[in-house]
Each structure stands twice: as C-alpha cells, then as structure tokens.
C-alpha cells in the first residue's frame with residue numbers, strides 16, 4: 349500500500365525588508381521567494397483529487413498543475429501553465445487577495461497553513477522575467493475584425509490580450525499618459541513596482557495591441573465615433589471618481605482624496621521630487637480616513653514621505669477592515685496607528701486655510717447592516733480632537749460619468765456603474781458595446797476585473813465570428 353504523504357504545515361514565509369528600514373523607502377517590501385523556498389513551498393501541496401483551490405480563482409488558473417511543476421523544478425512549465433489563463437501573473441501574485449480566494453479553498457487551510465499560491469505565482473513570473481526571455485503564445489490568423497478597448501487597467505488588458513490572440517486587431521485607448529490603470533497610478537511602488545507593470549504592458553504591445561495614451565473617450569472622441577471605426581468596443585474605465593465625507597473643512601489645504609495623493613506619488617513620482625516634476629508636501633502628522641487597501645496604501649505612503657505620526661481612522665472595528673490582512677499587518681509593523689470605531693466629523697483649519705485639527709466622534713457597533721457587517725453607531729457627546737497636518741480621504745470611488753453622459757443610450761445604474769444586460773458576458777444596453785471591471789461592479793479587485801474581461805472577450809469573439817469557444821473560460825487563451 350502506498351505510504352500516506354506526511355503533511356508539511358510550515359508555510360514558507362515571504363522574505364521582506366525589515367519594518368524599520370522599509371518604512372522610509374519606496375522599494376518593494378516583499379522580496380520574493382528564492383528557488384529553494386519556492387520548491388519547498390510547492391512540495392507541501394498534497395495534490396488533492398478534487399482541487400477546490402481552482403474554484404476560488406476568478407480566472408480558473410489550474411493551480412495544482414502549476415504548483416506541481418514548480419515542485420518538480422520545471423519553472424518553464426509552471427509559467428506556461430499560469431499564462432494559459434492569466435496574462436498578468438506577476439501582478440496577481442503580488443496583489444490578489446488569495447487569502448479570501450484560492451488559498452481559502454485549499455484543503456490545508458483547515459490546518460491554518462494553505463499553500464502560498466500567490467507567492468508561488470509571483471515566483472514563476474519573476475523567474476521567467478529574470479531569464480530575459482518571455483515566451484510568446486501562438487496567435488490565430490487575422491480575422492480582419494477591429495476592436496477598441498477603452499481603459500488600460502486589468503479588465504482592458506485581459507480583453508486586449510485575449511482578443512488579439514484570437515486574431516482580432518486591437519487598439520487600447522487610455523486617458524492618462526501611462527497605461528496600466530490602478531496598477532500604475534494607484535497601487536504604490538513598494539507593493540507593485542512600476543517596472544513590473546511596464547513589463548506586462550510591453551508584453552501586450554509585443555502581442556500586437558496598439559496602445560494609445562492621452563486619449564479620453566468622451567472628450568477626444570465619443571463612444572459613437574469609436575463605433576464608426578471599430579466592430580466592437582469594450583469599456584474598462586474603472587472607478588476613478590473619489591468619494592468625500594462631505595463634512596466641514598474638506599476643502600482645506602492639506603486635505604487630499606486618496607486618488608490624488610496616490611496618483612501624485614505613483615504616476616507622477618512625487619516622492620522623487622525635485623528629480624520628478626510634480627511636488628508632494630511632506631506632512632508631519634497624517635490621518636487617513638478609511639479601512640481598505642487604498643487607505644493602507646495612503647498611510648504607508650505618508651510614512652515613507654517622512655511623517656512622524658500616521659493614523660488610520662476607521663469607523664468600524666478591526667474585524668470589519670476590508671483591506672488585505674497582510675497589508676494591515678505590514679502597516680502596523682511600519683508604525684501606522686489604527687484608531688478604530690472613530691468617525692471624522694469636522695476638519696479645522698488655521699488662519700491661512702491649512703488643516704490643523706480633526707474632530708472625531710467615537711462609535712460602537714450595532715446590528716448588521718445591508719453589507720452584513722455590524723453597523724457603526726455614533727456615541728453621543730463623545731467628540732474629541734486630534735492635531736493634524738494632513739488628511740487623506742480613502743472611503744471609496746465610483747465610475748467617472750463622462751462616457752455615459754455623452755452616450756444617452758448607454759444605461760447606467762443608480763450608483764453610476766454601467767448596467768450590463770448579462771453579467772456573464774458584460775454586454776451593455778448599447779449595440780456592439782461590452783463593459784467590465786470596476787466600471788460595472790464598482791471598486792473591487794484586480795482578479796475580478798480580469799475575470800470580467802475574460803468573459804467579455806469570449807462574448808465579443810462569439811459576436812464577431814459566430815464561434816463559441818468550448819469549455820471553460822480558460823480556453824479563450826489556450827486555443828491560440
């Protein structure tokens with residue numbers, strides 16, 4: 349009888365820069381697995397007969413297959429397997445919330461030691477890049493069909509990558525001067541180095557996608573004008589319009605939306621000023637309002653800019669924090685102070701219009717609300733003030749209304765997201781137009797945006813050619 353494999357419950361830790369050093373630099377925090385660590389981690393996989401990890405992945409990565417190849421030392425095979433279904437493995441390996449997706453479904457999760465799928469994915473992608481040769485996929489013969497993709501974030505990149513491989517001619521239009529969406533302008537260098545985003549964009553260009561920057565659809569040309577030139581259009585314009593608290597004092601100097609704060613830092617490289625042209629003020633005490641990934645990124649950025657005190661002000665408790673646990677722990681290690689059950693109610697300025705204090709109220713948790721989380725309830729007469737030099741509002745975003753405003757027959761929902769007639773395909777109310785990613789779901793995650801892009805690409809291909817791609821979504825990229 350075959351001997352039962354002994355479970356290895358030691359998840360290999362990610363090597364990182366020590367907190368006291370990394371809190372003052374913008375270099376990547378996580379250093380990546382070595383080959384030895386990757387082999388040891390991959391060998392922990394028990395190769396379940398029914399691998400549930402795949403169910404947790406919105407782009408259907410064959411996780412056991414790529415992990416097994418790493419365990420066998422076949423790194424080329426591992427990256428090939430990954431790229432069958434994921435055109436952005438270096439990014440997903442870094443920023444996907446694996447703890448609530450594939451890793452949450454891992455059988456070893458019950459033993460509190462799931463396979464570190466994201467770390468292995470990142471390892472395979474970085475290993476390939478380090479070899480200096482990136483393998484190109486097989487391409488189908490040209491179909492003569494023309495596709496416009498609006499927005500160059502993960503949703504748009506996935507649509508462009510999938511459709512060009514299927515033989516269609518793809519042009520991607522991006523409003524900003526660099527492509528990549530939130531991966532470029534939002535997620536900071538210390539979590540996702542921009543050379544990696546550029547590397548992935550180079551790959552998309554090498555596939556033949558024409559990337560046109562500084563092109564705002566709705567201003568440079570309308571959606572209807574694009575439809576005169578293209579057979580189909582995909583809208584992947586994200587959710588880049590920041591929400592505000594709408595409390596007194598939000599217009600004071602020193603109060604930023606997270607969107608502006610992070611764009612100045614990432615896209616405009618404000619941290620390198622005066623070597624870069626866009627300055628960013630370095631504040632001593634910074635409060636960040638919110639509890640998601642955007643709030644963590646803003647707080648950790650403020651810390652790296654030299655702030656002495658950085659606070660996350662969050663109206664619920666630690667249990668309800670929507671940010672990835674790993675990033676919360678990183679922020680804590682770097683010295684960010686969390687003020688839970690605290691609601692900002694007023695921002696107070698000095699005589700010159702600069703922020704000098706924030707006034708907050710203490711909260712307690714009541715009954716669960718529509719989101720299923722316990723509702724924060726104000727405690728009367730619990731106001732208190734904190735001296736503060738800057739505040740960053742990171743409480744959420746919604747889609748920019750520009751394209752719907754100049755396209756009356758494109759239906760939108762009450763919350764400003766584009767309405768799709770079929771969530772499985774992303775088809776919109778307008779003929780020959782599909783949409784996906786944050787512009788449809790509201791602010792979500794990279795992998796969900798990619799999953800939506802994959803589904804839309806399949807549907808657009810079927811519309812263009814009449815061919816229904818067989819099997820799972822993954823076959824869009826494997827038919828090559």
Ligand code: FAD
Nearest residue numbers: 499501502503523529530534565586785786792793794797
């Ligand atoms: P986006 O990435 O927003 O890209 C849309 C693109 O469209 C943008 O480049 C925009 O300039 C362009 N565009 C908009 N309007 C037009 C127009 N009219 N014409 C032309 N171009 C236009 N998710 C995770 O999974 N893990 C994380 O750790 C994580 N951290 C995050 C941190 C921050 C700071 C932020 C802001 C988000 C984070 N997210 C994270 C969420 C994730 O980045 C998004 O869900 C994802 O990028 C959405 O992809 P998308 O393609 O729909 O849109």
